Amino acid sequence: MARFHPLKVTDVKRETRDAVVVTLAPRDEDRALFDFTQGQYLTFRRDFDGEELRRSYSICAGKDEGMLRVGIKRVDGGAFSTWVNETLAPGDEIEAMPPMGKFFTPIEPGADKQYLGFAAGSGITPVLSIIKTVLAREPRAQFTLVYANRQISTIMFREELEDLKNLYLGRFSVIHVLEQEGQEIDLFTGRIDEAKMAALFQHWLDAEAVDTAFICGPEPMMLAVAASLRAHGLGEGQIKFELFASSQPGRAKARPVSAQAGAAGEGVAATVTLDGATRSFQMPREGETILEAALANSMDAPYSCKAGVCSTCRCKVLEGEVEMAVNHALEDYEVRAGYVLSCQARPISDRVVVTYDE
């Protein structure tokens, strides 16, 4: 089930002070698996002090560049991005799942399309892949990018974007919005918020001509841009979102060492949390799963197949020990982090504390 494959690092290029661009090559036999669509992302995994960490990063290469490339910006306190920025070197191997994501529109070579892109910081990576691909493969397409950064020195792919402007003269334009550096035009200073969007639409962007808009950045920016696009008449199907990497939950912490298993036959003190509400009740040691016990105590716990296949009923064991009859859905790293399929889990300790909220 685990779909990880090794990728060879062929190049690590420093893009800005705190971001690198990593070029990767799959094994020959995995080449078809890693044949990405523009705008997709790769999920990497690596062990840090015995804890598996997974991180997703968008591919920044275009379809015609013939390579796999991701841009990774160092996040404060981010173990994975720091490791990539400081340690990863050509010749290393890193494990990744095949490309995923639906942040793209199908290529139509004959179409006369107008695209709008909104990116903030490292949110540029998937948008860059889309820009390069649509400009190359849709010869009549036009793309306008609104790109927000703190200051000039933190702009990723600044030169590459300039080159693209020259290569696709008249078909590609970039509006840089800088938070900390004043520019000649006030409109281009600050951040992308409601007021900025209104001003952009008033002076620079023509909403009616737009076929599709792509947004990638942090949550407040995504909300502001999406609201403005809707207000200017774009439908849900015309707005494509990609929430960027820093919005991922923290590392899956290893579980504290659990309590001793109790003797068979006695009752179990169970504590279950769902939607912030916690209930404690007794459940039999045998013949009832955590899910059945939660449902019997009027908790609306999520489940579907009840066969250990779909993983809808996943919960996390915080204290105590449980045993799963079957598990066809959770991966080893999830199990090590304490996750269980509650439809398959029976307690084997005297006390068990689980939550559906984490």
Added chain:
Amino acid sequence: MSDTMNIEDYLAQGGVLTAPGNVPARYRGELLRLMSSFVDSELAASAGFADAINLAPGIRERIAASRITLEKADHAERVLRVMAEFGTDAGRYQTSHDWAARVERGADLGAARRPGDMRLSVFHYPIAGWTDAVVMNVLQGLATGVQMTELTRVSYAPLAEVFREIAPREARHAELGREGLEQIAQTEAGREEARAAIAYWRPRVAAGFGVTHSARHDTLARFGLRHSPNEALLARWQALVSEHLAALGL
């Protein structure tokens, strides 16, 4: 602009999630529940319609029933693919239930799902003849159309995309049903039979909209997985049904 916000607040304000990696645990559970209900319903609908192929009176009707059987299975597969990105074992999932299994025609399940799979209760009832199949497809097709207005804007973008691909094809299924019903309604005997089928299926399809004032709806609405309450969707469907049936003299 690097400031982020709490993911629950983001969702409550209409934010969109884009990958399994940025989905909170409770959201994940409800999203999978929603997807599996759809997958199970489509697989059960496809299995039910497979029998209707042999009830079809002519070649065109046979093609329509085949197409519905084929495409509902295809829609199930598309959504199951999204589930697989969350860890669902897609291979095992599709064989985990008997999708063709049905209860007795006279059974009354209400809105309750039965132990086993998560199909809407309406897909547990057996189809009795061609007119019955067409009527069921018209009524449930209109219900699916109403539910698609919710599903195409769920806050999990990869799933909303899939529903936006599926929606026009599901609408076509309902249209095929309508064309079939038009044929049936041309004779008094046909109308008579259709009225009996409508009386059977109408309350059973209505039950698929769920209970009114559902407590779970609030949770789903907070997550952006639902927008309109069950009762509003049900009312819209009732109005659509009345309008369609009246046009056919039913």
